[in-house]
Amino acid sequence: MFSNGIRFSVSDLSPPTTRILPTIYFNRVDISLYDVQFDDETGARIPIPVSITASVVAALLRFQIICEDFGVPKHRIRVIATEATRTAINADDFLAAIKSGTGLSVELLFKEEEGRIGALGIASGFSEMQGFAMDLGGGSTQFTWLISKNGNIRLSPKGSFSFPYGAAALTRKLAELKHGKNEHDADQAVAEFRKEMLANIVNAYHSMQVPQEIIEKAKKEGGFPLYLSGGGFRGWGYLLLYINQVGGRHYPISIINGFSAQRSQFEDTDALKHVARNAREIFRVSDRRRLQVPAVAFLVNVLAEALPFGIKEAHFCQGGVREGILFQELLPSIRKQQPLEVGTLRFAPPSVETIHALLLAGIPAPSKTDGRAFPQSISSELLSSFVRTLYVHSSMSKESASTAALYSTSAGLMSSTHGVSHTDRALLALMLEERYQGELPPREVEFKHSLRSILTAEQVWWTRYIGKLGLLISEIYPAGIVNEAEPRVVLSAAWSSHLGKKKNKLGLELIWSIQKVKKDPMKLREALENHISVIHKVGKRKNWIGGKDGWGMAVHVMVVEEDIV
Template sequence: MGGGVDYPRTENKVGSCRKDDKHLRGIVDMGSNGIRFSVTNLAPPASRILPTLISYRLDIGLYDAQYDPVTGEQIPIPDEITDAIVAALLRFRVICKDLKVAEENIRVIATEATRTAINSAQYRKDIKKATDFDVEMLGKEEEGYVGALGVASGFSEVSGLVMDLGGGSMQITWLKLHKGHLSISPKGSVSFPYGAAALTRKLASLRKGKSEEEGDVEVAKFRAEMKFNFIKAYQDLEIPTDMVEKAKAEGGFPLYLSGGGFRGWGYLLLYLSQIHGRHYPISLINGFSADQSSFEDVEKLKKVARQAEKIFRVSDRRRQQVPAVAFLVNVVAEALPHGIKVAHFAQGGVREGALFRELDPKVRNHDPLEVATKGFATESADEISDLIQAAIPKPSEAGGRAAPKSVDKHMIHAFANILYVHSPMSKETASTAALYTTSTGLMATTHGVSHSDRALLALMLEERYEGELPPRDAEFKLSLQDLLTSEEVWWTMYLGAVGRVVTKVYPAAVIQKKEPRVKIHAEWASGLGKHKQKEGIRLIFRIKKVHNDPMMIKESLEDHIKDIRRVGKKKNWVGGKKGWGIYIDIKIQEVKHLE
């Protein structure tokens, strides 16, 4: 979207590096199902969203490589696997050198598959000798802690249970992230040998050489053992009382899930949501959520994994592990007191956790969308944000009327930052490009943003460009709206229209602080409308009375506030006349002085 437009360059110059840039981090995450290589720029102001310069994966299953395909017995990591990893590490060193990553800022981090290898010590020694890289081997508890940090990096706020499902192991803990400050179980995390690959192998071994009935007995014993272990872990983790009470009241715990095993499960759910009914609009796993009934519908997901010809982002290896993951999901659902309310899927893991660990709590508290849009902000973005914010009435004293919590100052600031980006485009393309900004466009790679927030910003931007779409994109807009409440959808229409009016008053995106052209005031009011019978928002545009005003502010406002007024008419409410909306009464006041 938006090809040919010369977008502003980001302030932190994510794509450019000085010699041995101290902010660059090269990380190799040696997992059980694959080895991931990446270079990230932690330079301010964008460090909160962990901007990635390069990322790729070596398809080596380090866990599977340690088992004889015939006997099933564990064997040392084969020399040919070590040689392939050494070659990949040497290649990564060259890439890091090209990007000017300081040698001391390159880390090789290993987890369960390396920790439990028969020849772990020799394997790491061989890598050190051939590459001069030290392999940092995380212990069970630390792996869980770092993985939890990786999950936290993918959300603005977290409060719930965190589970990381790798190939060889699974970790569980609880986590809170609030205003950049992290709280985690004093026990760290509890680790189990229930990784997707390990569990697949275990379940097969329980049935090997046995009748179906005998196999069922062995599997049932193992299931009971797993359930007992999960219940004990729940007790040992010392989950905060307030989190438990909230789970009791709301019908279960929120789960935050990471690791390849759970991501595969998430992609199966995403696949189902994109082939039935209105297609789910966002194909990013981070921030994707599933309710309890969908998450626990293991028979449907197993059937899809067996029968579907091709599933987006689910490899054949992941398909083979689906029955084991389904088994795990069933046991977890049974073991958790108070059940599961919702499952949130995270892209973050050890790599993101190691990076997030370096950030100061103040930096962690930065709003990801606000950070990501900062590089596109005009010089008056703060003033424009204040102007749009002024169109949102403060909560009524009775507490009955207020804008949704999701439409907060951070969302408005992000909106203001990127308000003018698509303005050079034609009317035929601007709304469409704006609509895709957060899913496949400029903001698609932004780490730490929920799908609902992506939908909010995209819809406001699309409305800012008059909201006119060709038929092929109208369905996509509806699917984005499906991610929000009717109330939130209405506010995207309203604020998008307000943003459009602001751009007409300030087409160059420059506000002279000492000589503003307009002031906005909004309040909840009753007695509105022709017959003084309506309740809603009283929106006032105050302008300075100027004789023969060359900017024609009054005329411009009169020409465009009708777009805002239209949002307040019942026929345009979300769901029609009987749907959700707010009446809007708009006035233009001319004054001698703008205070």
């Protein structure tokens, strides 16, 4: 039960998908427990009205019935309440009414606990992270530093610092400071309040014992990364997404978790306030959120000034108190699992490990002479996820397989996988689209270009190469089954500086070795030689990313016969 609304959800924490906190039911009731505690005429604080209490009880009773439908036992239902409930004048009566009407006990999160749980919720949305975590609710905002690595999470030993600077609370406070005053006096009152906010955030920064590794990284990179959750910040994130999706811009992914904004955009408060005032419709931004945008902008401006070295970038996440409550129940061994790997487990072909090893064999090891290497930004976990999903769209027609694969990580099968960055979503989608020969109808070509635009040219080139490698592997093993005693093919790859007609081009050599036999009922050599051109074309200069002067390398492909068993 948050300040701006009450959210109901049913999550499945059973293996093997525990790490990604699958949500099998979600609903939100638009009851603002913060707003109802203020008299519309005088602005004075009042108890939660009896009518609102009755509505909350009715909503909880409906949720209990839904839980029965999903087979959730009553003792597994938890009701969590935050700032608005905790500070209500009649909090005890409100909680007693819920207990009497539903039989459910409400767990009140205290300030420090709310911040810690919220930080865990943020951590659930990323494989690893290091920076400041902030949760902007309606009544308060929580602030701490957080390091998450290998399933272990470190927070400030001072806990999370809580301020009464929630989106709704700040909106009301700024209105009160200006009410009944002329412009000069109103500006002065707001300036004094800003000084107070600034001092409080600066004091919190100096009190939370920020690790030197976070500080040194901020010095080196020009600012701290922020990891943001809560309705107020999510609204800010959706405004940024809107700006990046209109006026000729086509940012391709509309999932808030994993969306990132650089300092220049994040701190452009005037642009976001203008959009909130004038845009007719903004995806996922309600009228209430629009009214709160000036208050969030006020907080962003103060925050940018308060942090030494400034803000480098902001990462938005879906995780908050709800996800934090669930994430804290998980063992470190579960937390450290890679979300995309977990989310693709159900699609794995029978010989997934062998096919994964075959794919990796097609990638050259780092060069010991000239430093050439496969980009670290395309992780082994991402490649294993590609192998797991190599066949998932194979039953579709040629007309739809590439398109379905292209949308699979942003609006399809894997879109709900919690904890995946937009970069990884784009990489996997492009690899899968290339695996189905990369053929798209004109309508979808623009979306493909948009996905490419959030990656580097090097990353895009490798998605083409890996995708085509996957295409050939699926041609050789169409059922995803490999007889390890009699493999049909062995792969090897190496860097080369002697490719092309003049033997002076940089690139890589890919060798497909097949078993030397007198009879070849599969016509394997013929099949391979008919398809190797798709990889060879990736290395053609005209197909480099950015054209002939763009990023790419030559690819020389050979098929040889030898004893491979």
